[in-house]
Amino acid sequence: MDANIARCLLVAKVLASDGIMTDEEREFLESSMDALALDEAARQRVRELEGWDEAEAVVNALSDDEKRAFMDGLVQAVLADGKVSPHEMHTIEKLSSALGLD
Numbered sequence: 001m002d003a004n005i006a007r008c009l010l011v012a013k014v015l016a017s018d019g020i021m022t023d024e025e026r027e028f029l030e031s032s033m034d035a036l037a038l039d040e041a042a043r044q045r046v047r048e049l050e051g052w053d054e055a056e057a058v059v060n061a062l063s064d065d066e067k068r069a070f071m072d073g074l075v076q077a078v079l080a081d082g083k084v085s086p087h088e089m090h091t092i093e094k095l096s097s098a099l100g101l102d
Contacts, residue, residue, distance in 0.1 A: 001051055004036040006058035007070055008046040011077050014092060016049070018085035028080035032073070060099055067099045 011032050015025040033043050045051065059070060074095070078088045096102065 001054050001058050002042070003058055003062065004038060005042050005045060005051070006055035007073075008033050008036060008038060008042075009049065009052040009055035010059060010070075010095065011074060012046055012049055013052050013055070014074050014088055014095070015077055015080075017091040018087040022081040024081040025077070028077050032077070056095065056098055064101075067101055071096055071099070071101060 008029065012021075012029055015021050015029060021029075029046070030043075033046060038046065059067065062070065071092070074092055078084050078092065
């Protein structure tokens with residue numbers, strides 16, 4: 001799996017973790033996919049959360065600096081709608097731990 005697809009899948013996973021993806025969060029996800037130049041097939045894969053179970057391992061293979069930058073982006077993602085749910089926070093903490101960034 002491509003690292004850019006994996007990043008977007010994990011952004012989607014965090015944003016969907018509370019069971020609601022707001023319009024602002026959808027816009028954030030779309031802009032993330034724009035920034036990473038995902039083609040329409042990859043975008044559809046992200047929107048359908050196809051392969052999100054594999055995405056963590058791909059992101060875990062990034063350098064520590066890349067992982068930290070990615071986690072900073074995840075924090076920005078959950079702030080997109082101005083609210084951070086306990087589910088979103090838990091997902092971020094769990095992912096941070098899985099990436100060895102405790």
